[in-house]
Amino acid sequence: MSIQVKNVSKSFGSFQALKDISVDIESGELIALLGPSGSGKTTLLRILAGLEGLDEGAIYFDGENITNVSPKERKVGFVFQHYALFRHMTVFENVAYGLKVRPRKTRPSKQEIAKKVNELLELVKLQNFQDRYPSQLSGGQRQRVALARALAVEPKVLLLDEPFGALDAKVRKELRRWLRQLHNEFHVTSIFVTHDQEEALDVADRIIVMNNGKIEQIGTPDEVYENPKSPFVYDFLGNVNIFRGRLQNGKLRQGQFEISAPNYLDSHDEAVGYVRPHDIQIEKEKVDNETVAAKITFIHIVGPTVQIELKREDNGEFLEAELTKEHYKNLEIQKGDIVYVRPKQLKVFIPEDFSI
Amino acid sequence: MYLNSIFHNPERLERLINIASSSFVPLLEGAITYTLPLTVITFTIGLVIAFFTALARIFGNRFLRGIAQGYVSIIRGTPLLVQLFIIFYGLPTVGLTISPFPSAIIGFSLNVGAYASEIIRAAILSIPKVQWEAAYSIGMTRSQAIRRIILPQATRVAIPPLSNSFIGLIKDTSLASLILVTEMFRRAQEIAATNYEFLFVYSIAAFIYWVICFIFSIIQGKIEGRLDRFVKTVGGVR
Ligand SMILES: Nc1ncnc2c1ncn2[C@@H]1O[C@H](COP(=O)(O)OP(=O)(O)OP(=O)(O)O)[C@@H](O)[C@H]1O
Ligand SMILES: [Mg+2]
Numbered sequence: 001m002s003i004q005v006k007n008v009s010k011s012f013g014s015f016q017a018l019k020d021i022s023v024d025i026e027s028g029e030l031i032a033l034l035g036p037s038g039s040g041k042t043t044l045l046r047i048l049a050g051l052e053g054l055d056e057g058a059i060y061f062d063g064e065n066i067t068n069v070s071p072k073e074r075k076v077g078f079v080f081q082h083y084a085l086f087r088h089m090t091v092f093e094n095v096a097y098g099l100k101v102r103p104r105k106t107r108p109s110k111q112e113i114a115k116k117v118n119e120l121l122e123l124v125k126l127q128n129f130q131d132r133y134p135s136q137l138s139g140g141q142r143q144r145v146a147l148a149r150a151l152a153v154e155p156k157v158l159l160l161d162e163p164f165g166a167l168d169a170k171v172r173k174e175l176r177r178w179l180r181q182l183h184n185e186f187h188v189t190s191i192f193v194t195h196d197q198e199e200a201l202d203v204a205d206r207i208i209v210m211n212n213g214k215i216e217q218i219g220t221p222d223e224v225y226e227n228p229k230s231p232f233v234y235d236f237l238g239n240v241n242i243f244r245g246r247l248q249n250g251k252l253r254q255g256q257f258e259i260s261a262p263n264y265l266d267s268h269d270e271a272v273g274y275v276r277p278h279d280i281q282i283e284k285e286k287v288d289n290e291t292v293a294a295k296i297t298f299i300h301i302v303g304p305t306v307q308i309e310l311k312r313e314d315n316g317e318f319l320e321a322e323l324t325k326e327h328y329k330n331l332e333i334q335k336g337d338i339v340y341v342r343p344k345q346l347k348v349f350i351p352e353d354f355s356i
Numbered sequence: 357m358y359l360n361s362i363f364h365n366p367e368r369l370e371r372l373i374n375i376a377s378s379s380f381v382p383l384l385e386g387a388i389t390y391t392l393p394l395t396v397i398t399f400t401i402g403l404v405i406a407f408f409t410a411l412a413r414i415f416g417n418r419f420l421r422g423i424a425q426g427y428v429s430i431i432r433g434t435p436l437l438v439q440l441f442i443i444f445y446g447l448p449t450v451g452l453t454i455s456p457f458p459s460a461i462i463g464f465s466l467n468v469g470a471y472a473s474e475i476i477r478a479a480i481l482s483i484p485k486v487q488w489e490a491a492y493s494i495g496m497t498r499s500q501a502i503r504r505i506i507l508p509q510a511t512r513v514a515i516p517p518l519s520n521s522f523i524g525l526i527k528d529t530s531l532a533s534l535i536l537v538t539e540m541f542r543r544a545q546e547i548a549a550t551n552y553e554f555l556f557v558y559s560i561a562a563f564i565y566w567v568i569c570f571i572f573s574i575i576q577g578k579i580e581g582r583l584d585r586f587v588k589t590v591g592g593v594r
Binding site: 049051070071072075076077078080082084085086087088097098101102149150152153 | 484486487489490491492493494495496497500504505508509512
């Protein structure tokens with residue numbers, strides 16, 4: 001089912017939680033809703049599910065205006081931020097209930113329900129836990145019950161609010177891969193909330209980046225990562241190094257030091273360049289003035305990558321670089337060395353255009 | 357001193373043993389034929405009243421809410437003894453005469469209904485909002501959500517305080533003696549009035565009350581233990 005959100009606004013008292021939100025989602029997409037805490041992700045999801053009313057705007061499912069349709073009739077599966085399992089029911093009952101409470105005409109028989117529930121429990125790898133109560137499950141298991149419960153009613157849209165929020169890194173990674181597979185199998189239009197950019201980049205077809213109740217950018221993981229439309233998006237999607245200076249003739253200048261920015265040909269007295277740590281190149285000799293001297297203050301080796309913290313010799317600002325272990329070995333550098341740093345792939349934003 | 361005077365006086369000791377053995381049976385009989393039935397019947401009726409009162413207060417329209425609220429406020433704001441007197445001694449003056457036992461049933465049921473409705477209301481309201489939302493999100497109607505999701509969980513929350521009310525009620529039924537119900541305490545009064553052994557006879561009555569309450573508190577513990585087996589996290593975060 002396709003979803004259109006048209007100019008939706010929502011306030012809680014005098015606080016505006018959503019400001020003129022518009023999104024088009026195609027049928028079968030897996031969308032990540034990414035943003036910092038309080039940016040309105042849960043609110044948007046709840047409005048889509050009909051659990052929260054909206055002040056302005058409209059929501060369309062498959063072109064049909066469902067703004068005033070009750071949650072029950074929207075056929076939306078919802079996985080809550082804190083699972084919200086029915087704690088007086090076993091795992092089996094939790095999953096079965098959505099089918100059991102259907103009106104007699106559309107209700108499957110007892111055997112059909114049991115068969116369906118067993119299939120779902122197998123899918124979420126909980127077939128041996130069907131008689132347990134939610135209080136007897138681990139966080140990851142509860143999460144999977146919540147997912148099975150939402151899928152049991154065959155929703156046309158699946159909404160997941162930080163489905164892996166409370167889990168440890170390894171389980172998160174496992175579950176998100178598994179969500180991707182599940183999605184490939186079921187083709188249910190799905191939106192999941194996260195504030196983990198890696199999670200969003202890893203599994204989503206498209207990412208919606210939210211901030212302060214507004215949408216900052218919508219695009220494929222590649223688009224938002226490579227071409228962030230605002231400093232906020234750039235900052236939010238990974239670590240950054242910041243260079244403030246003057247933009248002139250395709251170069252960002254900081255005194256003698258200049259960084260090439262061939263895509264920016266206008267002139268601005270104030271500009272801010274952003275560079276990802278893996279686009280910081282470290283050299284041992286000064287060959288031109290597109291590098292700046294810095295002292296290595298820290299070296300972390302994290303598996304196959306090496307993170308290097310540096311302090312600029314000229315202004316004392318800190319920089320962060322990321323190298324492969326191989327490259328790091330070839331460079332033969334160590335803590336305390338003075339090296340020359342060359343920023344590449346500079347992304348320039350003009351402060352007047354954004355509030356940086 | 358009281359005990360001293362008993363044990364140094366064989367005649368008095370014998371008299372007390374006689375009184376004990378002759379009063380114990382009528383007292384127990386009073387407990388079994390009136391105190392316990394009064395408690396069980398009024399608690400049952402009271403729970404039904406309480407349940408609908410609680411539903412009316414939470415889900416009712418303004419009119420139902422108003423009625424329920426007025427009822428609870430009046431019952432909680434006036435002494436139980438006064439309520440019993442109005443029913444038994446007051447109503448006959450407007451031509452409505454009700455005999456002692458039914459009067460007691462009416463008075464206590466209304467009383468239990470009001471207090472227990474507050475317990476049930478609080479229990480229902482204690483169930484997190486997200487449980488409702490989860491119910492709606494898998495396609496339940498409001499009444500299905502109430503019946504299948506909210507009430508079962510609220511029951512678990514309400515049982516300990518309701519058990520307390522029940523035990524309170526056992527003892528409160530002694531007030532029925534004042535509207536001539538021949539329950540245990542009334543019998544104790546009658547026996548003591550003939551032999552003047554007030555301390556002794558009332559102590560026997562107190563002992564029987566205590567034993568009954570003790571038995572029920574054991575039963576209460578068993579019920580709660582059973583519920584805990586299913587749900588360890590009632591009132592917890594999830
Ligand atoms: N029922 C409510 N009443 C008042 N304010 C609310 C309500 N629900 C949300 N808000 C406010 O709206 C803003 C957005 O909340 P929302 O829950 O959508 O954030 P979120 O992006 O999901 O954050 P998180 O990542 O922390 O879950 C917050 O500032 C929050 O305080
Ligand atoms: Mg949230």
